Amino acid sequence: MSDARQSDERVASADVAQEIERLRAEIRRHEYAYFVEGQPLISDQEFDALFERLKSLEAQYPELVSSDSPTHRVGSDLSAEFPEVEHTVPVLSLDKAYSFQELVAFITRTSREADKPPLYVAEEKLDGVSIVLYYREGRLERAVTRGNGYVGNDVTANVRTIRTVPLRLERPHTVAVRGEIVLPKDRFNELNRRFGNAYANPRNLAAGTLRRVKSREVAQVPLEMFAYEGYFEQSPYPSHTRTLAELRTCGFRLNPRLGVFSDDGGVSEEVERMLPNAVTGGRAEMERFVEEVTRERDRLPHEIDGIVVKIDDLGLREALGYTGHHPRWAIAYKFESPAGITKVRSVDVQVGRTGRVTPVARVEPVAIAGTTVSNVTLHNQDYVEMLELSIGDTVSVSRRGDVIPAVERVVEKNEAGLSVWQMPEHCPSCHTKLERLGAHHFCTNYRCPDRMRQQLFFFVGRGQMDIEHLGPETLQFLIDRGMVREIPDIYEVDYRSLVQYEGFGERKVGLLAESVEESKSRPFRTVLASLGIPELGPRICELLIEAGFRSIDDLFRAADRDDVASLAAIPGIGEKMAADILAELRKDSLRQIVERLRRHELRFTEAEHDASASSATEGPFTGQTWCVTGSFEHFKPRSKAMEAVRAGGGRTVNDVSSAVTHLLAGANAGSKLRKAQRLGLKIVSEEEFVELLKRVSTD
Ligand SMILES: [Zn+2]
Incomplete structure (x- = not known):
């Protein structure tokens, strides 16, 4: 065996190794031109041909396969886990400004610290998932979510599938790159329809996608990545503009809209050469930039939620330093109103009537659209993880229509460095171990007190048994006194005896008993x-x-x-x-x-008489359920055969199941016939059926 294999195996020649390297370099160049610059140099077919050639060479010479090859973007079906990883660079959030005045105050404050008017770099604040990419000697080693700023989740396998994330840099830098992973609005709308509009916005869908366990599924969502900060290990660049220019050279896509401003309007030619697309000028130009972006935000291809303004000079940044949680050299000017911003005090879990356990954030009361909100749903553990939410975090809360208010996102991480909230292992009501089914956790104990309570309220409610005089208050009264614990108790309470309690008159208990009795006739x-x-x-x-x-x-x-x-x-x-x-x-x-x-x-x-598909007529088919399949000579269309069954007192259904008693099989009966045979149902041919009907009419 081993001999045969050896003779089959080809030894890669130096030529092959060279061709593979050349193909990879060429594909990388074309990917950059296509995905980053949006200017393809060759046709899709030509690109595919290069890609296929590389794939086949790599298949033939597995020893030459390398993880940074462009062929390694397709993802895998292996289940990924997202282990926690410590960040080695600062991943701080930014201080916020909610008005242009606050932005001006930031500029005044920071320029006072400088010898000459400093340069400020302004960028659209993309509303996506914050990510840190760690490269060692030019190779992507790790992609980590922001997490709590100190520890995030390793989502490398999934991030590798994103075309705008270089797997190998043009230069062998050891660098940590911060950026935003986003989904364009138009693609979001299209995809979200496919997911039954389950996601509130592109950011949530992008975040949900990054947490898919199979990277192959991630590869199917057209996520994009924009870089906005780089921490180089060696030869650090003296300015942010130089850093951005270097990131661009390395193959990253930068924010499409950049501005570089100085209070005296002096922006060097070098900056203009390095970042040819940047808007430049003085404070008036900066104001215009902010106005324009604010006005056009709805028309941009990506969701943005503000503008980030940063000091360009890294030396000045160093001098300005940090507060506990923010750099003093940057500010995020936010579009959104701060009305829905509040802090998470605690997270409780609630057990619903089906046993589903829902985490609920107790927040500091906040007025949103005229109502005070203090409880906010977090849906399930996946949602919490997608938000990376911890107790103590400052969050933005929204109300859409009549929907229960939900946490939209974390605006600010808690100061204590608490990690992401986790679902308890046991039901808070009955201590049964919770089970996870899909995205949700469940208490599977049908007799769980909280769950039974929810079931009781549901059972008596409108739309269900509709027990008119057993309203929520009365039911709660019975539950509190231990008279009702589970559904059948409702039918065992001696309602007449309630007259001993205040608020229960003769008339009231009479109506109560009557409406409980009456509910027994529900279908x-x-x-x-x-x-x-x-x-x-x-x-x-x-x-x-x-x-x-x-x-x-x-x-x-x-x-x-x-x-x-x-x-x-x-x-x-x-x-x-x-x-x-x-x-x-x-x-x-x-x-x-x-x-x-x-x-x-x-x-x-x-x-x-409750069912539409049956007939009240007594006849030879009474008590039988027929399914009809295939084509018939005497019954065209075959619904005529079904009418005949119903006329004879039988029921007809469209599908074969164990509830069916007879299958009437015409010519070319297919899967339904096979299924009926498997289930051992009585199978009747058209001939036999006609005979049956004849016998009936002659009886
Ligand atoms: Zn329980």
Whole structure:
């Protein structure tokens, strides 16, 4: 074996190694021209040909594969973890100015410290994910999120897929580069539609993407990176403009809009030569720059949320130094109003009726759009991690329409250096170990006190069992006195005995008892959707019943057989949801509750007249559920055959499941026939069906 392999293996010649190096250099040059400068030098086809040639050489000579090759941007299917990494350069946030006056005050304050009027560099403040790229001798070693400023998460595998991040620099610098990862607005709109508009803004989608576990998925989102600060290990450049020019030479994309200003208007020719696109001038030009950017912000291809103004001279920066958490030599002029800015005091978790656990930030009360907000949702752990939120952080809070206020972003990290908030391991209400399903954590204990409480409120509410006189206050009263703990208790309370309590008159308890009694006549579909079983909302209950699962026992049987296929075949219910529903239906705690409710005569079977797909007629097909598939000679269209079944008292459904009793199979019956055979259903041919109908009419 090993001999055969050896003879197959090619030894890379010096020529091949050279060609690979040449191809990489050429591809890098074209990537830079295309992605950074936006001026392709060759056609896409020519580029693809170079890329394919390199890929095939690397496949033939694996010993020549190198991690900084342009072919290593496609990402992988390996699950990434994002270990915490300490930053070796300062990753501070900037002091904020909310008016032009505050910006002027910054300039006055800093220029006082200088011998001659200093240069200021102004850049659009891109609204994306802050990132630090660490290069060693020109090779990208690590990409780390901002984190708390001292420790961030290593997201290198994902950042490598971004075309505007050079994997290898044009010069062998050891440098840390700070920048912003953004998603252009137009691409955001298009992608977000595909994700069901799950993301509030491009920044959230970019941040969510960077935390995908599979870098191959990241590679499919057109993220971009703009560099704005460089910390070189050797030969530091004396100014920010020189640093930016060097970053540009190294292959980075700089902010498209730059301004370089001085109070006396004197900007050297050298600066103008190094940064040919920069706007230059004195304070009047700077004011115009700020005005223009503010006015045009909505029309820019990327979201921006302000303008950053920095001292150019690194020596002066050094002299100005830092406060505890901000450099004194820079300021962020912010567009957004500070109205929604507040501080996170603590984070609590709430258990919902399905057991889903939601983190809620308790913030210092802040007025937003006329209301005082002190509780703000954080959705789930992923969202918290995306925000990199810790207790003590200053956050921006928004309200969109009637939606619960949400934390939009961290404006300022806490001073104590607290790390990102973590979901507790156990349910705060019942101490069951929380389980993670997708993005959310769940308390899986159906009898969890908090969860039961939420279930009770849901069960009696409008849209569910709608128990008119058992409102939230009365229910809370019963819960507080231990009379109601779980749903069946509602039907076991002696309401007449409540007259002993203040506020419960004869008339009131009479109405209460009556409305509880009356709720027993709610149809099965309402009872089922009111139980608060995860995934079983009104729409899904409807789908199940229409598909032939007409009683709780039908559903329990499907659960006992783990008949995922039958549920998954119903349009609107996927395989995963089907498996989740069946797992819920197998739980003992649920079955005990159903048994108790049955004793109180709640409905667990769909009455015939409740369903649209069935017929009230008595006939030969009564009690049977038919599915019709294939094409027929006597029944064109085949809905005529379905009408015949219904005329005979049977039910018809569109999909084969274990709830079906008969499959009427015409010619060319395909997957439904195979499935019915697998499930062991009675299969009836057109001929037999015609015979059945004849017998009926002659009877
Ligand atoms: Zn619990």
